[in-house]
Amino acid sequence: MTYLFFPGCAYHASAGYKESTEAVCREIGIDLKAIPDWNCCGATVFMGMDMDEAALLTGRIFALAEKTGNHDIVTGCNACFTTLRKFEKKLKEDQALQQTINHKLASCGLGIKKISRVRHLLDVFVNDVPDSAWEHGRKNSVDSIRAGGYYGCQLTRPEGELSHPEQPDILEQFISRLGFAPVDHSAKTMCCGASHAVPYKKQSGKLIKRIIKGISLKEADVVTTICPLCQFNLDNGQSGLPKGGRLPVLFFTQLAGISLGIPFSDLGLDKLLIPFKGVLKHRR
Amino acid sequence: MMTMDQKTFKRLFFEKKNGRSILKCIQCGTCSGSCPFGNDMDHAPRELFQLIRDGEMEEVLRSNTPWYCVSCYQCMTRCPKEIAVTDLMYTLKEMAVKNGFAPSHKMPDLYKSFSQTVKRFGRVTESLVMAGYGIKHPLDAMGALPLAVKLMFRKRFEVLPQKIGQPEKMKPFLTAGVEKEALE
Ligand code: SF4
Ligand code: SF4
Numbered sequence: 001m002t003y004l005f006f007p008g009c010a011y012h013a014s015a016g017y018k019e020s021t022e023a024v025c026r027e028i029g030i031d032l033k034a035i036p037d038w039n040c041c042g043a044t045v046f047m048g049m050d051m052d053e054a055a056l057l058t059g060r061i062f063a064l065a066e067k068t069g070n071h072d073i074v075t076g077c078n079a080c081f082t083t084l085r086k087f088e089k090k091l092k093e094d095q096a097l098q099q100t101i102n103h104k105l106a107s108c109g110l111g112i113k114k115i116s117r118v119r120h121l122l123d124v125f126v127n128d129v130p131d132s133a134w135e136h137g138r139k140n141s142v143d144s145i146r147a148g149g150y151y152g153c154q155l156t157r158p159e160g161e162l163s164h165p166e167q168p169d170i171l172e173q174f175i176s177r178l179g180f181a182p183v184d185h186s187a188k189t190m191c192c193g194a195s196h197a198v199p200y201k202k203q204s205g206k207l208i209k210r211i212i213k214g215i216s217l218k219e220a221d222v223v224t225t226i227c228p229l230c231q232f233n234l235d236n237g238q239s240g241l242p243k244g245g246r247l248p249v250l251f252f253t254q255l256a257g258i259s260l261g262i263p264f265s266d267l268g269l270d271k272l273l274i275p276f277k278g279v280l281k282h283r284r
Numbered sequence: 285m286m287t288m289d290q291k292t293f294k295r296l297f298f299e300k301k302n303g304r305s306i307l308k309c310i311q312c313g314t315c316s317g318s319c320p321f322g323n324d325m326d327h328a329p330r331e332l333f334q335l336i337r338d339g340e341m342e343e344v345l346r347s348n349t350p351w352y353c354v355s356c357y358q359c360m361t362r363c364p365k366e367i368a369v370t371d372l373m374y375t376l377k378e379m380a381v382k383n384g385f386a387p388s389h390k391m392p393d394l395y396k397s398f399s400q401t402v403k404r405f406g407r408v409t410e411s412l413v414m415a416g417y418g419i420k421h422p423l424d425a426m427g428a429l430p431l432a433v434k435l436m437f438r439k440r441f442e443v444l445p446q447k448i449g450q451p452e453k454m455k456p457f458l459t460a461g462v463e464k465e466a467l468e
Contacts, residue, residue: 009408013440037449039406044355045398048377053458057402060457082357108457153356158370165361191320191356198417198424199390200352203324236431271438 001128004071004116005032006061008080009040010228015235016268017228020253021076021121023266027257028133030124032074035064041083044194052100058087059101063110076121076253078227079194082154084118091115120155122226122252123162126174134177139261145279147180147255148220148247150211152230153191165189171226174252178259187214192233208237212247221279223249235273248276293341293379301375306333308365315359315369321352329359329369345383350376351391393420403455406448411441 011018025032039060046054061084065073075081091098092115102111125134149171156165163170166189175182190211193204211234215223225231235249249272257267269276288296297303309330316328326347327335335344353373360370377392379385386392397416401408411432418425435441448454 009446010410012446013410013435013442015438015440039448039454040402040408042402043398044374045395046402047355047374048350049381049395049399050378051374053399056458082355104457108453153354153358157357158360158368160361189358191354191358193320194354194356195394196321196352196354196391198414198428199394199421200321200324201424201427203321203352207320271440273434273438 001029001124002031002033002071003074003124004065004068005034006038006041006065006073006075006080006084007034008075008077008228010077010232014228015231015249015251015271015273016254017076017231017251019266019268019271020251020257020262023262024253024256024260027260027262028129028137030129033068035061035073036068037064041080043079043083047083054083055087055090055097055101056104058084059091059105059112060108060110062088062091062115063105063112065116066112066114067110071116073116073118074121074124075118076226077229078120078152078154079229081118081120082157088115088118120162120226122155122170122174125252125256126170126177131177134174134256134259135179137260138179140179140259142179142259142280143181145180145222146183146218146220147175148183148185148215148218148223149175149188149252150215150223150225150230150234150249151189152225152227153189153194155226156189171224171252175224175255178256180255180259183215183218183220185214185218185220187211190214192230192237194229194233197233197237204233205237205240208233209241212238212241216245216247220247222255222276223247224252224255225249226252238274246274248272248274248279250276288383290339290341293345293383294336294339297336297341297375297379301372301379302368303336303372303375305367306336306372309333309367310365312364314362314364315367318358318362319353320356320358321354325349325352329373333367342385345376345380345385346388348389349373350380351386351389353377390421390424393417401445403458405445405451406454407446409442409445411443412445 042054042057156168172182193207197204238246254267313330316322316330322328350373394417
């Protein structure tokens, strides 16, 4: 299975997202080809500064994707996913906008005719990879480890095509498929504060504590996220909590790697701020 | 810098920017009650929309509300009248920045640093965005130093900018040849 991959700017320096994604994809036979010369999607920032520039940034990405032959675009970042998906829709619906963008793209030898579909890597893992690949691939027995899935706010909103916007379950499905024990909790789609953690640290800190509290209450051993920014905020945002009360925050790709028996060193687990190491021992 | 009167801003918001949709608002407060930053906003969305209808555009554009909006889409998902609250917040942010109403808030400085990094390199590198923002808000930047050290130990601190093949082309691509009305 080959996909066009949009890594996004936060992918490389995140806590092992890149390492674990690559290792797991290799193991299950997914080929992620980065969109050549991809640029930043503009995130929510450009939409709030200049809508035209925001459309141009995403337009360039769709054009580069089209040049390689219109495979689905897959990304592992919620903000990239929502931004790209938003413009996928806008560009499809608004011919005048498409024309304006094409006019500018032409100056770089690019253009858009047919717009690729944007998907999240989690969607590919759950809906394209057969269940058996995960189930038969299990090497580590992890059924005693309780994992709280954290979706963050943007994956399922606003329209909720992928899973229910308020009570999604796609991540829990995946956690079970890997053999971990999913826990149900009340903070699945609560916002982590995203980049507000920089200028509004105190206010964002409250959100993060609320999320961790909600997951801890259900006696989870780990949190699992599907977005580099969520992972960063939840991992870093627990620094004020007592050591015993902190939960390691792993990417869903790292959970997958652990289940598939991929060595920890290939999953970038040493890059987490709150270490995972103790959990396996503690639960055995 | 008040270049326009409140009426003109209201008309702009209503006519050019799809703001008319707030006429459907029934003031139920679902948006404000759902908003993760509702308590930190000068006027949570329900109240903000009433202020706009009352023509209090200067209060609206100067308020911290759009800047506290984190684009979580919770309000949009729940609004019984299907008002695109988040999108309207984008509109207000854009109007506030372009007409000089936002200088007292921190978030626009982070936005500026982010967008300048993108225009210069085509991609974003966290440390550069923080550096640009930190010049204006040194306390925040210093507060982030212990974290920077932790990230360095984990080989996650990027100093060199990530970039596209021909970064010098990004800025002209985004900005050249577009007639920008001061208003929009
Ligand atoms: S949820 Fe919708 S209808 Fe209710 S106050 Fe907010 S914008 Fe108005
Ligand atoms: S999208 Fe903005 S206004 Fe709406 S709930 Fe989220 S932070 Fe609040």
